[in-house]
Amino acid sequence: MAGGDLKNKALRLSSTVQNYEWGKHGRAGEVGRLYSLISKSPPEEDKPYAELWMGTHDSGHSLVVSEEEHTGKLPLRNWLQEHPEALGDKVLERWGIDLPFLFKVLSVGKALSIQAHPDKDLAQALHQAQPKVYKDSNHKPEMVLALTEFEALCGFVDQQELKNVLQTVPEIENILGESRTIELMDVESRGQSADHVKMSLKSAFTQLMTIDKEAVMEALRKLKMRLNQENQVRNLTLKEQLVLRLEKQYPNDIGVISAFFFNYVKLVPGEALYLDANEPHAYLYGECVECMATSDNVVRAGLTPKYRDVETLCSMLTYKQGMPEILQGVPLNPFTTRYSPPFYEFEVDRCILPFSTTVTFPAVSGPSIFLVLYGEGVMTQKLVNDESIINVQEGDVFFVPAGIQLDISSIIEENIEANKEHRPLHLYRAGVNSRVFE
Structure with a gap:
């Protein structure tokens, strides 16, 4: 090897x-x-x-x-x-x-x-x-x-949503206290600097995350009782439904209450x-x-x-x-979309290849890992004096060295057996962010 x-x-x-x-x-x-x-x-x-x-x-x-x-x-x-x-x-x-x-x-x-x-x-x-x-x-x-x-x-919710949380979740005000709750609600409107806003949020979040276990248990008991009662007369928000779900998974955990502070995506x-x-x-x-x-x-x-x-x-x-x-990704061709975060270490390509089609992954100056999530086909490597053909199918993982061009073809539709279910070829490629080589 x-x-x-x-x-x-x-x-x-x-x-x-x-x-x-x-x-x-x-x-x-x-x-x-x-x-x-x-x-x-x-x-x-x-x-x-x-x-x-x-x-x-x-x-x-x-x-x-x-x-x-x-x-x-x-x-x-x-x-x-x-x-x-x-x-x-x-x-x-x-x-x-x-x-x-x-x-x-x-x-x-x-x-x-x-x-x-x-x-x-x-x-x-x-x-x-x-x-x-x-x-x-x-x-x-x-x-x-x-x-x-x-x-x-x-990430943390914006100031308006945080203000709404502090107004509608009394269990959080009980933990933070009235004065800190008011400070956190009004900090932006008082024209404080961005650093001061962050320090107020940090202070309140730290207080929340470090309360003792008995206080956590009591706050969650009240929170769960209140939301279950209110669910009889109104539709709970998505965040409230999530909090009840998290409480079932992690009873008596402060992380359940902290979910109100974060964006639900x-x-x-x-x-x-x-x-x-x-x-x-x-x-x-x-x-x-x-x-x-x-x-x-x-x-x-x-x-x-x-x-x-x-x-x-x-x-x-x-x-x-x-x-x-x-x-949302940037299309590279009709089948492939690239996702490039602002980090040098990596990017990811998503390729969905219909039956009887071929896509080319050009040679790049760094290594790649390919995952075949669904489907099957063939992978042709363009070598210096030759080419190499490998059958690929779902579950396959490949390391591809720098400088190798790949042509990947999905299964020909006419070759699909009548009694077998086939999905289009789904490939994912991870590699070093292309900006490194510019």
Whole structure:
């Protein structure tokens, strides 16, 4: 597998599945389905399948697979150490012998934690102080691209919505107290500076997130009772319905109340949401592909049984208010759309290829990972003195070295067996952001 004849060809990968408790069980989600295709065995119906990891991170590295034996042989990072030219000169110079991005599929069955990812300086400090908790020193900007309707909390609501929350959720005023509630409601109207507005929000949010457990339990008891009573005479808002749902998933958790402070976002398939360092968020439900800088650093403060670092989270956030930007992508051709967040480490292409059609992925100056989500077809690699043809089908994952052009063709419609159901070919490509090579 380490032979020189493979250094300029696409490599089939076997990837790691993470069984976090918030994942969808068995065949209910895309990760369970992909696990079954990759492992050639059915998923366990009582087991959560949360994330499929594709890349070189230590917590879930991909293996290079022998085409002859279809068995994992060598971690991709080890292969890259033997063939660094596969990364391309600019990537090698900037990030060394490692993929700068980590590609994932997520199947979210229940809410993930209220969390944020540290910037590089904080990541290094946290890793040095608590290496068992913060296992690497890299930052973790990320982007999710919806495969189904996808729900998330992301960033703080704007001042008008926050004012409405403070007026209509008495349980929050009871926690903050009357004077702090009034200050937070009126801070903008008093002509205070943007920094002062942020400091007021930070102070109130920190007070909320650090109240004692008995106060949390009492506030949630009152909140749940009030909303259930009001539901008899009016339609609850979407945020109120969400809060009741979160309370069932995480009883007596301050993260339930904190949801009122965050934007409630619903993506439809083909829409993407990106998250910079130090921005609060929580994924709530749905299927997505996700790409990020190669890191697993998470600072949590609610909606989780895991370790919480509330002090760090409250101190690190930007406290920027307003709805996040939703990316619709930029068409590259009739079949392919590119999603380019403002981060150098990655971009994602989404390709939906109808039957009997071909699309070209031109050679790029950095590495790529391709995921075949649905369908089947053939992949033709344009090599220096030859071409290589590989059959592809759903569940396949490939590492493609820098400088390789791919022509990918979906199955010819006339070749589809009458008694078999086929979907159009759905491909997702993760690669280094094109701006790096401009």
